[in-house]
Amino acid sequence: MKKIRVYELARELGISSKDLIEKIVSLDITVSNHMSALEDEDARIIKSLLSEEEEGNIVGEKFDDIDENIKDSNKIISKRDVEEDEKIVKEIENRDNTKQRNKKQRNKNKVKNNSMSKENTIISKEGNEVVIEIEDNIIVKDLADKIGVSPSQIISKLIGLGVMVNQNQSIDSDIAIIVAEEFGIELTIKEASKKIQESIEDEFNLDYEDNPEDLKSRAPIVTVMGHVDHGKTSLLDAIKETSVTKSEAGGITQHIGAYAVNINNRKICFLDTPGHEAFTSMRARGAQVTDIAILVVAADDGVMPQTIEAINHAKAAKVPIIVAINKMDKPTANVDRIKQELVENALVPEDWGGDTITVPVSAKNRQGIEELLEMILLVAEIQELKANPNRNAVGTIVEAQLDKGKGPLATVLVQKGTLEVGDMVISGSAFGRVRAMLDDKGKRVKKAGPSTPVVILGLSEVPNAGDLLYEVDDEKTARSLAEKSKEATRAEQMKADQKVSLDDLFERIKLGEIKDLNIIIKADVRGSMEALKQSLEKLDTDEVKTNIIHGGVGGITESDIILASASNAIVVGFNVRPNLNAIEVAKREKVDVRTYRVIYEAIEDIQAAIKGMHAPKIVEEVIGRAEVRATFRLPNGSTIAGIYVLDGKIARNGKIRLLRNDIVIFEGGVSSLKRFKDDAREVLSGYEAGLGLENYNDIKEGDLLEAYVLKEVEK
Numbered sequence: 001m002k003k004i005r006v007y008e009l010a011r012e013l014g015i016s017s018k019d020l021i022e023k024i025v026s027l028d029i030t031v032s033n034h035m036s037a038l039e040d041e042d043a044r045i046i047k048s049l050l051s052e053e054e055e056g057n058i059v060g061e062k063f064d065d066i067d068e069n070i071k072d073s074n075k076i077i078s079k080r081d082v083e084e085d086e087k088i089v090k091e092i093e094n095r096d097n098t099k100q101r102n103k104k105q106r107n108k109n110k111v112k113n114n115s116m117s118k119e120n121t122i123i124s125k126e127g128n129e130v131v132i133e134i135e136d137n138i139i140v141k142d143l144a145d146k147i148g149v150s151p152s153q154i155i156s157k158l159i160g161l162g163v164m165v166n167q168n169q170s171i172d173s174d175i176a177i178i179v180a181e182e183f184g185i186e187l188t189i190k191e192a193s194k195k196i197q198e199s200i201e202d203e204f205n206l207d208y209e210d211n212p213e214d215l216k217s218r219a220p221i222v223t224v225m226g227h228v229d230h231g232k233t234s235l236l237d238a239i240k241e242t243s244v245t246k247s248e249a250g251g252i253t254q255h256i257g258a259y260a261v262n263i264n265n266r267k268i269c270f271l272d273t274p275g276h277e278a279f280t281s282m283r284a285r286g287a288q289v290t291d292i293a294i295l296v297v298a299a300d301d302g303v304m305p306q307t308i309e310a311i312n313h314a315k316a317a318k319v320p321i322i323v324a325i326n327k328m329d330k331p332t333a334n335v336d337r338i339k340q341e342l343v344e345n346a347l348v349p350e351d352w353g354g355d356t357i358t359v360p361v362s363a364k365n366r367q368g369i370e371e372l373l374e375m376i377l378l379v380a381e382i383q384e385l386k387a388n389p390n391r392n393a394v395g396t397i398v399e400a401q402l403d404k405g406k407g408p409l410a411t412v413l414v415q416k417g418t419l420e421v422g423d424m425v426i427s428g429s430a431f432g433r434v435r436a437m438l439d440d441k442g443k444r445v446k447k448a449g450p451s452t453p454v455v456i457l458g459l460s461e462v463p464n465a466g467d468l469l470y471e472v473d474d475e476k477t478a479r480s481l482a483e484k485s486k487e488a489t490r491a492e493q494m495k496a497d498q499k500v501s502l503d504d505l506f507e508r509i510k511l512g513e514i515k516d517l518n519i520i521i522k523a524d525v526r527g528s529m530e531a532l533k534q535s536l537e538k539l540d541t542d543e544v545k546t547n548i549i550h551g552g553v554g555g556i557t558e559s560d561i562i563l564a565s566a567s568n569a570i571v572v573g574f575n576v577r578p579n580l581n582a583i584e585v586a587k588r589e590k591v592d593v594r595t596y597r598v599i600y601e602a603i604e605d606i607q608a609a610i611k612g613m614h615a616p617k618i619v620e621e622v623i624g625r626a627e628v629r630a631t632f633r634l635p636n637g638s639t640i641a642g643i644y645v646l647d648g649k650i651a652r653n654g655k656i657r658l659l660r661n662d663i664v665i666f667e668g669g670v671s672s673l674k675r676f677k678d679d680a681r682e683v684l685s686g687y688e689a690g691l692g693l694e695n696y697n698d699i700k701e702g703d704l705l706e707a708y709v710l711k712e713v714e715k
C-alpha cells in the first residue's frame with residue numbers, strides 16, 4: 001500500500017502541513033518535511049491523537065456520529081474509513097504500548113526533528129542529503145552553527161561516540177562527518193588543495209578589492225535547479241532557442257557548461273551544470289558564482305525532495321530564487337497546489353503576499369520563457385550586480401577536459417576584469433598563456449569581460465572545476481605560483497596522512513602542526529582511569545592542550561583505535577593491552593598505542609614527549625603470543641599451562657604478560673618452558689608447549705600470553 005505523505009495527511013485532516021509537522025514532532029515521530037512518507041502505524045497514531053485532541057474523546061463521539069458523517073457531504077467517509085476507525089480505536093487502546101515501543105527510535109531521531117523546525121536550517125530527506133563543506137578540523141560550536149542545531153545536541157552525539165569535548169573545542173573532520181550524518185547532513189571536507197590555493201591567492205593578493213568607482217554593471221549569472229525530471233534541461237533548451245531567435249545571433253550553442261543569452265540587448269549568463277555543484281564545488285571561498293537560482297517545479301508533480309534540497313542550497317548561499325512552475329501545458333498542472341507547497345517551504349509567492357517570484361512556464365510549448373527571462377533581469381537589476389572590467393581577470397573554472405588535439409581545455413566564467421588572448425593565467429597548478437578563446441557558440445573571440453563564459457586553450461594541465469583562474473602579469477609569476485600550489489598540495493597531503501605520535505610530538509608542536517594532543521585512555525579499573533585522566537589533563541602547556549577525548553574500562557579494542565584514528569589521538573592503556581584486531585588496525589591506521597603498568601610512568605612519558613625532554617629509552621617489543629588451552633597442577637602446588645603459540649615465539653628467557661579479557665593480570669618471567677618432556681629455549685608459532693610462570697599460579701584456560709623483550713634505543 002502506498003504510504004501517506006505528511007501533506008496528504010494534512011489535507012485529509014484539514015490542517016496545514018506546517019501545523020501537522022509541529023504536532024508530529026511533538027509526538028516524537030520522525031519527519032523531515034511535508035513530503036516525508038509516514039509509517040502506516042505512525043499515520044494512524046497521529047490521526048487518532050489529533051482527532052482525540054479535537055474531539056475530546058474519539059471513541060465515544062466518532063462512532064456515535066458515523067451515520068451522520070456518512071451523510072455529511074463534507075466528510076465523505078467510506079466503509080474503508082469506518083474499518084480504519086475501528087482500527088484506530090484498537091490503536092488507541094494499545095497506544096501506550098505502541099508509543100513505548102516506538103519511543104526509543106523516535107528519541108534517537110528527535111534532534112533531527114528539532115533541527116528541522118529552525119529557520120534557514122538545512123532540511124534533509126532520506127538519501128538526499130545536503131552537502132556542507134567544512135575545513136578539516138572544526139570547533140563544536142561552529143559545526144552546530146553550520147548544520148543548524150544547538151551545540152549541546154552535537155555534544156550529546158559526541159558523548160554517544162565516546163568523544164568528550166566542550167563546545168569550544170575542535171573535533172576532527174571524520175568525527176564531524178559521523179555526527180552530521182546523524183542529523184541527516186552530509187559533510188564534505190574542503191580539499192587541502194583549495195585551502196592552499198586560497199592562502200596563495202591571499203599572499204599574492206590576486207583577488208583584490210576594486211574601487212567602487214571602477215565598478216560597471218554586469219550580467220547576472222543564473223543556475224537552474226530542481227527535482228529530477230521536472231524539466232531543467234528542457235527549460236535551458238527552451239531559453240537557448242528563444243534567445244537565439246530573439247537576438248538572431250545565429251549558431252548553435254555548444255555545450256561548454258555555461259552560456260550567455262541576449263534579451264532586449266541585455267545579457268544573462270546561465271550555468272549549465274548540475275545545480276548543486278554550482279553551490280558546492282563552485283563556491284570558491286564563499287565567493288558565490290551564482291547570482292540567481294531558477295527553481296524548476298513541475299506543475300503536475302509539486303515540491304519534491306530535490307526541490308527542497310535546491311531551496312536549501314540557494315538559501316544557504318543567500319541567492320534569490322525565482323520559481324519556474326513548469327509543464328503548465330499538462331492538464332494535471334495545478335499552480336495553486338505548487339504555491340501552497342512553496343509556502344510550506346518558506347517561499348511565499350508574490351501574489352500571495354510574499355516576495356518569491358513565480359512564473360508559470362511550459363518548456364515544451366515554449367510558453368512563459370520570455371516572462372521568466374524578464375523576471376531574471378528584474379531581479380538582477382535589484383541586485384545591482386557590478387564588476388570592474390578594467391583589471392586583471394579573475395574567473396571560475398566551470399568545466400575542464402583534455403582534448404587530444406588541442407590539449408587542456410577549460411571553460412572559464414570570467415567574473416572580474418577582462419580576459420584576452422595572450423594573457424598569462426594560473427589556476428591551481430595549471431598555468432599558461434591563453435592561446436585562443438571560444439565563446440559558447442564555438443566562435444573565436446579575443447576578449448571576454450565580466451559574466452562571460454569562454455573556453456580557453458593554452459593551459460599547462462587540466463585545472464579543477466570550481467577553482468579560480470587568475471590573470472597574472474608575467475610567466476615568471478605564473479610559473480612560481482603554480483609550483484607553489486603544487487608543493488603546498490603535496491606537503492598538505494603528507495601532513496594529513498601523518499598521525500600524532502609521542503615520538504615526534506615535540507617537533508610537531510614546535511612547528512605548530514599540533515596544538516591539541518588528543519588522548520584515549522583505557523584502564524583495568526575506573527579508579528586508575530580517572531587518576532590517569534586527571535593527571536594527563538594537567539599536562540597542558542602554552543603550545544599544546546591535552547584533551548582526553550575518551551576514557552573507558554577494559555582492553556583496547558578495535559573501536560578505540562578507530563576513534564583514535566578518526567580524532568587523531570594516541571591511545572594510552574593502563575594495565576590493559578590491545579587485542580589482536582586492535583593491534584592490526586592500529587598498525588594500518590598508524591595509531592600510537594602506549595601501555596603502562598605504573599601511572600607515573602605514563603605521565604612522565606607523555607610529559608617528556610610534550611616538552612621534548614627525551615625520547616623513551618627503553619621500548620618493548622612483543623615477540624609472540626600464545627593462548628592457554630589447559631592447566632595442570634603439579635604436586636608442589638605450582639601451575640603449568642598447556643599453551644599453543646599463536647604467532648611469533650615464546651622464549652624461556654623472555655618476559656611474559658598474562659592477559660585475561662585484554663587486562664593485564666600478571667607480568668614477569670618464565671619459570672619453565674617444555675616441549676613434551678624436554679626443556680625448550682623457545683617455542684615457535686603453531687606449536688604446543690608447557691609453560692610455568694615465575695611466582696604465579698593463577699593461570700586459567702583461555703588466558704592469553706604475550707611474550708615481549710625490552711630494548712634499549714638511542715635517544
Ligand SMILES: Nc1nc2c(ncn2[C@@H]2O[C@H](COP(=O)(O)OP(=O)(O)OP(=O)(O)O)[C@@H](O)[C@H]2O)c(=O)[nH]1
Binds near residue numbers: 229231234235328362
Ligand atoms: N509536458 C511537458 N513535458 C515537459 C516539459 N518540460 C520537460 N518535460 C518533459 O519532462 C521530462 C524531463 O525533462 P528534463 O528536461 O530532462 O528534466 P530534467 O529536470 O532536466 O531532468 P534531469 O536532468 O534528469 O534531472 C522529459 O520527458 C521532458 O520532455 C513541459 O513543459 N511540458
